[in-house]
Amino acid sequence: MIPPFSGFLESKPLYYKEIDHERVHRAYARLRDHIAHPPAVHIVGTNGKGSTGRMLAFLAWQNGMEDGKWKMENGLSQSESTNHFYPLPTTHYPLSVGHYSSPHILRFNERIWIDGENVSDEVLEEGHRRLYGILGAEMSEALSYFEYTTLLALLLFERCDLIILEAGLGGEFDATNVVENKRLTVVTPIGIDHQAFLGDSIEAIAETKLRSITPHTQVLLAPQAYAEVESVARRIANERGCGLTMEDGRWKMEELERALQNKAWPEFLHENASVALRALEFLGISGDVEALKDLELFGRFYPIAENVRIDVGHNPLAARAIARAMEPETVLIYNSLDDKDYREVLSILRPKLKRVEILPIESQRAATLREIEEALAVLEIPWDCFSGQLFSHERYLVFGSFYTVEAFLKSQDLGYNQKS
Template sequence: MTTTSLAAAEIETLLGRHPKGFDLTLDRIARLLAALGDPHLRLPPTLHVAGTNGKGSVTAFARAILEADGRAVHTHTSPHLVHWHERYRLARPGGGSGLVDDAVLAEAVRRAASANGGRPITVFEILTAVTFMLFSEAPAEMAIVEVGLGGRFDATNVIPRPAVSVITPISLDHQSFLGDRVELIAAEKGGIIKPGVPVVIGQQAEEVALEVLTTIADRVGAPVCVYGQDYFAYEEHGRMVYQDGLGLLDLPLPRLPGRHQIVNAASAIAALRQGPYPPSETAIERGLGSVEWFGRMQRVTAGPLLDRAVSGAEIWIDGGHNPGAGVAIAETLADMEERVPRPLFLIAGMINTKEPVGFFSAFAGMARRVFTVPVNMSEAGIDPDELADAAIEAGLDAEPCDSVEEAIALVSTNWQATPAPRFLICGSLYLVGEVLGKNGMAPR
């Protein structure tokens, strides 16, 4: 964010005053919201989305479909990639939505910080309070709120009764906060399930995760809609077929590439069909075709990065950073390779709360080489030499580099073969945010 941003200046002040990271409890956020007049109790009907992988994509699909149906929608996502404003998308009078205005966000941050009165709290909790303030003060028909971390004790989980809850695929991530086994993580994510509120459960790679989630839902009396049991989606003849208890839809493939995005789109559709504004089939078709989600299998089509690459090269960006995300990304690249074969090079940076060997293992036998780079936007970045060792342990050739630009140049300078290479910049949302900012591709 540039120094001219009022909101960024306010948030940077908070970051210097309060501890970084997460401290999972609802006591502080409840206290702050009470001081602000409980704005979380005045939200429009809300879609609450948790999960390890895909929650941002489900949020993006849901917003695109609702807006294609003419609905006014507020959307909260986290983390941001380039600008703090990305976390807050507000419905606009007359249709559509846009990132919150800088002055509006700055004022909301000031009000929340003032109401907190300097008491112990995390910045994420203050920013979550800002979400509820903004969403309660501007008219909208629905809100979509993405969980920050976990679910049970995430600051967004003060919403007493969302319209629908969604839990996307669960895998290992944030083990120091959520537990080191999938069933423990599922229990934390399942904490957003509320009595009597329908819950849509996305495709789960491990049966134990599904068992934990359905047990929680049964215990609290939440109606369950499970992928593979109550709703289905698959590709057929270049189309997406969706089916649930309400019938079958023949739809275009989602604009976002990857088999996993068919499942994410299906979860969004299932959730919306149980909500207060079931979308028309036409709106679903339009939403699948218009959806945007920055930093997830996003292709670089112009800018300084592409200018550095050998002519004809492809550059893709994905911020996935855990083993489950690695599998989904690798499957997408394998499908690309089947259609248009190209040698694949990874450019990866990661932070030290992740599991690099597990992430890299998904690309064994696919990637020609891994170039590991610093994560400049985080103090927790893994040293490129150490990260290269992890890639080698996963069965890949790897070498450290000083930057993404250097890695692209190393391949491109002497590349004479045909076809031109395919690059994937991956491993960290911090790295992706830095790349998008430098390349003039900040989310809008």
């Protein structure tokens, strides 16, 4: 008997100290002949993966080539794309595009986006039943949360013309790296994070992430904070016979600034948009900058009220980008997981802070109140516990993790609790 998707997923832990990296490949080998394999863009990095991927997916969906030329050139003729379940049309406008991202803020559905919409509960349940049936109970139960949901996304994307896959915390051993038919790897800014899994140095972390690159494909390197990342990228691209392009984040920037002047996006989102547009050029898909006016990047320095912004960033690299965008005298509503460098994060944000209000979060990896309090005391930042009240005369930023943003939204009557 196949268990319901929601209960099945909740039974899997979100965090693993050790994992069998070959397991997802064994499962994919069982799945691969049951699904189509659209061209894929793989996005790896530390920061900016979600926003860059969503911009890329949104623009490709909005601006696909009307005459089907891109599809034919990329091997998507009907005869080649027909699989056991669905045939793909030979012409289609706009392109059908899927985007897989993680983690989610409020609902799992946020992780799988197809043609402008998060997937419905009904589609998830149907896809889960098919996937569980293909893999069998033993393998389905053995896969990790991220492994199983990655394969579920690939199954649900089978009718797409293009898929955008965001790697999880890794690269070379990430579940998303099972995908076939990669056409481009986009490398967003790499910084120090998840050291227990990836290594204690920028070089080690970059090595792990960049070894996800498929030989003889194209690689687009977004602007990097560390020169070591560029060195590692050049070496691995050369070893694997890949074309490597360094993007400076200024591609079509004048057009972006003109088109997005009313959106009040910070500089780092403009840079991510520039990278997304450059990626589209590599794919041979036109990118209309004006279309970004209609894109909402929930959780990315996102204004949920006139004086309240939320951001799911959680590491020093993200904090530096946020600090450049913040207004002075901001009240920071904050919490952190215990494996994050919250002392460095708070130190970076300190010049823009009026005070910190600590919001409790539910996670086995949450830092203790005492640890954060000690960091705030050393930095001489005033703090209190979050009372749940917001005042119109204050300016707020909710930051620290997806868990922090989720807890905040659920504590407030802001209309986001049922966000699909």
